[in-house]
Amino acid sequence: MEKFTLELLFQIIGIGSASGIIYKDNSLFIVGDNSGFLYEYHINSQNLNRHPLIENPSENIIKKDKPDFEALTCFQDSIYAFGSGSTSKRNTMVEFDWTQKKKIASDNLADLYTKMQNFASIKPEDFNIEGVIHDGENWYFLNRGNGISNKNTLFSFHAKKLNQEFNMRSNDYELPKINGIVSSFTDAVKLDNSIYFLATAEDTQSTYDDGEVLGSIIGRINLETMKIDFTQKISDSHKFEGLTVFKNDNNKIEFLLCEDKDTEILETAIYKLSLNIK
Template identity: 80%
Template structure:
């Protein structure tokens, strides 16, 4: 994969610090890592709705108090929203029913996150889930390696539900550097038998404190071999944190990306990334 185009698609006023998105039925479902809402944006009408995910939800929640919703995935009529696990207050998974348009369940993933840390020898201060995929039989969790140990780890859990017994495997990836700083996973999406992932270089050694953004890459992992097919730098300045499929005709795939600008401004920019697959 050599050719790509990246273009600004539209702005959404009312959403800040976007960290995950799903495109479905000409609407975007978006989460922000400092917000207690799931946002539903209708592209044609430009209408924006807010769905509460926590009690007494608000926008621009204080850093030490926020649930830090960083990962968003969906299967059939359910959305699953995940806290990053980077502090004890960030261990929730919220299930949202797309038909009823409401939250239906909240689970505490503290025990699961501890098992993942122990299984892959990740220290709590280096644990930071930023992407999750669910395809009905397996869950894929992406640990962002922006801590001191640079543990970019992909966990695969074989289970239909996360409160059931499961088998687990994990693999560590050494992702490319940008300007001397190692990139780290920020989101991923499954397309056929390939995982497309985003990774960003941020000049920090903390899963908690932000640093200077040095750019982002797109990459692809073969789900059978779990090896990386390719990586490609797509920006020198953007911190892309959300990824969803827009169109796919097997020759070109179009992905929508959202950017976390690490500010309190309630404005989000959606980009379209087109990849030539031939």
Template identity: 65%
Template sequence: MEKFTLEILFQIIGIGSASGLFYNNDALYIIGDNSGFLYEYNMQNQQLNQHALIDNPTQNIPKNLKPDFESLTHHNDTLYVFGSGSTENRNKMIEFDIKNKNVLQKNNLVDLYAVMQNFGSIKPEDFNLEGAVFDGENWYLFNRGNGVSNKNTIFTIHAKSLGDEFALVATNYKLPKIKGIRSSFTDAVLVEDKIYFLSTVENTKSTYDDGEILGSFIGRIDLKTMKIDFTQKITSTNKFEGLTFYKKENNKIEFLLCEDNDTELLETKIFKLTLPIK
């Protein structure tokens, strides 16, 4: 692949452990896996607002109690925020109206997650959703294969609403390795008929405990074939967990990225990744 560029665009004080983001009209919506808020950062005036997603939210919820919001997707004016499903209190999916700035609905996906685990032959301790895409007709939920079984799986759910009857497809992927350790899905975004995804390498066999960070990749999947077009290593030091489309021009495509720093420090760096369009 031709040369990519990765740069720090800016830093936001007040958000820690960023795990997902969505860019829309100079506003950057961000979730953190240890927070009960959806953050809204205006990139023009650098103002940060926060919107409660759960009752009695705080910015640093203890690890054993946190809802673990790991993925964020949107359709029309609704944001969908997903818990990872990696423990019993991480099964929430919140629908948020970005026009009126309010929570539309809170959903418990414990039954759906159980069906997905059974269908995909993924043990509960290896189930850890960290990416979500919704195109209005289909949901694509990404299981991060950082457990013992290394199950990097995309679940395709054919349904307009996750409360409807649905057809389910599970597609498994072997992602690239660093130092012999396979990378695992951490986020994804739909751009036209392609899914761009992040995967990262952490030296751990647990979906719960963090490990040494060894690097991250960007990759692309063709929506028609569900096969990987390419993967590209973009860092040896960052655990990127959030990806959103920024702009496309002059045969280049730009994304905004955020990283989970695995600390209680309330600051988040936003990176810009520029790729040539292949």
């Protein structure tokens, strides 16, 4: 068991259903799964800026129409926001230059998502990308196994850009149960030669419909063996969907987490998770 502490750090008014988070230069970049904006929150000044990711963006987009941005990743000056792929309207990837504060590209990933589904034998109704990592040379996509088949799958491939040719591989994982419900990937971040991931247990067998939240865990995948080397339950009640590194030293890693409360209330709680690493 890894030693950890979890504390509420602060709350941000103006963001709802937070699903992805990145910490850069004492600011947080956040997406909400029912919003068309990338939010930029300056921690010192507490100022909140909104950057459009889609045409005619709004907050609290109705469920059947929302782009469902569930994952954020960054490399150098680019932040990438990804739709979950759980419906045909949720296949968008947006590239945002965080230094120039503007959207620079938008792509439809329907072909890539279909390739993933076929490669890993995931039915469209069980496909739900909730974590993406890009380190400049490799891409990692995490499918949340909250559908009937519980397919928690990590896709990985070597490519600088998503439109390049690449060889894909996938690994399926059995994640711990919480109160009898299998937990499923909700976000991840790469640190050294490991992927740290969040997973949540939610009493539903649908990638579309929400269910009762039963808690969240953190875990780590060794990228050499592609095996999970630890998991640790961190909450009995929170649905953590965003993970970013805050501070890192030899003995302790501090992460910032955001929570999706599945409501229309525009308020987001940011938590700090301190994890002692032996």
